Amino acid sequence: MPVNQQIPLQMKAAQIREYNKPYELVSIEVPKIPDHELLLRVYAAGFCHSDLQVLHGQFACKLPMIPSHEPAGVIVQVGPKCSGSWKEGDRVGALNFKNACSQCTGCALALRRHNKLDPRICENREMAGFKNDGCFAEYMVVDPATTVLLPESLPFDQAAPLMCAGATVWGALEKATATLESGAVVAIVGIGGLGHLGIQFSKAMGYRTIAIDTREAARSLASEVPAGLSPDLVIDSTSSEAAAAQILEFTQGEGIAAAIVCTDSLDVNSWALTLLRFGGVMVALGLPPEQWRFDPSIMVFRELVIMGSYVASADSVRRMMEVVERSGVRSHVTIVAFSDIPTIVESYQDGAFKGRLVVQVAE
Template sequence: MPGQMKSVVVAEPKGRWELKDRDVPEVGPNDVLVRVHACGICGTDLWISDGVLTFRDFPIVPGHEAAGEVVAVGEGVTKRKVGDRVGVIMAQKFCGVCDFCREEHPNSFVSAANCANPTLTGVTVDGGHAEYVAVDAGGTVIIPDAVSYESAAPILCAGYTVWAGLRRAEPKPGARVAVSGIGGLGHLAIQFAKAAGFHVTALTHSPDKVETARQLGADEVVADGAALKAAGGADVLLHTNSSHGAVADAMNGLKPWGKVVLMGIGTDELNLPALALTSNSYQVIGSAHNTIEHLVEALDIVASGAVTPVIETFPLERAEEAHARASSGDVRFKAVITY
């Protein structure tokens, strides 16, 4: 499909998200061309565009939460067809020949981090903040008809992360789940945990988020680990914010044999209480995108109406405004750009 398209381009670290005219990407073998309708802004996008995380040279096209429609398929594609509503996941494909890939691991964030030459949407190759993106067909997932493109976008990373983290923790029926941090990840974690039938306690230091957390489904809202313990404690702590310093405090409310699932990325050091960790047999689990099965489950839960992403939408002409507001934390709770 020849022609031009509008695309967000970041020319340099900490640069503006500028709208540029670029060629529509070509569709190679095993690829699909997706007409993007919506793409969320993830915290990782901000770190990459600021140069905090570096995977390729600038200029870059960010974005790994793209949702849209397949408009062309490349040679060899059988699992997707023109007209399919799809989400584009970050981990498109892996090299298949390095030592890690030869162990035949499933598509996950672990594979993305350990493959010698992965293709990662918006990370190692151009991303979804554009009118069109060409990706490997295996790097897409079908979006249920009941889910809008705008609502699907945040689930492709943020929702995927928290649901996969909850599943990884394997809480028992009747477990108490605590969510630390009420933001892009946390507001979804509360809803997913509640939808799964668990007692949910939200931890936040922001008074203005207390009522919001309750509206999202939290049974209780507390400010710290001591208050969490007084409220009955937690079997699972889903840590979703970017401050590792909050983990040790929140663990004061963790019950024996409890599990801490780290999902937020932070630059500060992670210091854990060794005596409490050992004497209570705590488990600390790192988790992001696990198998694609978990993403499919998350989208189905959204389609059921049990989880609703809280988003602010911006037309493509306001991409820099969306970027600036997301960077400042002035978005409740996910910024989504429409294309």
């Protein structure tokens, strides 16, 4: 899109107008940006498992609402009071959390720790695609504090999944591996949109990497990655005992240093904990409807750490983009036409589907 092209009054968009019903395609007004924000021309928008949860009403948003929280595109308007050196024509992606209030205890904590606000932990933050309008639309208002520049070599359809799936698993890996030695063993449990990227990030960070899943399509996906980023071991965990034996053999009886669990299965998370070595770390990324269940004796006697991880901060995502550019990390992407958004859930729930669905919003 030419930088100085006039912004239209109307835009095409998809909306949730009723929970558990297909998205509806509509024509609505292009949003007006506040002085401190940016207007993004959306070129690609990802579909994520949490989008399905939003559609089912799990986040109780006010309807109608534009879904999707993985945008990639071009800045077409810069608010006169925007922070930073943003300019029209910048290729960017935006994270879903935005507009820190600066008044709550979360904002006070961010200021004490980092001397700047972090919308991720603001108690009054907006959440694009969850409670506020997202990016299944031609234009979207974004916060410069949670907007990141994209490498020139990264296509928009590849950038979109990195703004949630990539940012989530990357942030988990940064936390889990903060004190690990080079060459330690990291397991990625659950090889979907997050796990597929997690394998590549783990390898790019220099760790020996195990991919674990019960599904044949997922295990196949684990090896469909750019050269040099394949896992060192792919394990079928249908038999947990056999899988555990393989892992112990691979780690010479020590166990895994860190496990990133990309599923909300209570059983899988409980089992993954048993695979850790003494002092190991497990990051649980799923959001199960029930409470977690972990064996306290394993936790205590092995001095294990269980942690959660939200989407990475903008600073962390900038580090992720450097790795993406340097190592060539890529998602397994299926492109969806904008007109096919009403059927995207059906495509996502197809048992043979693997990787990420990305809507092409603009050419």
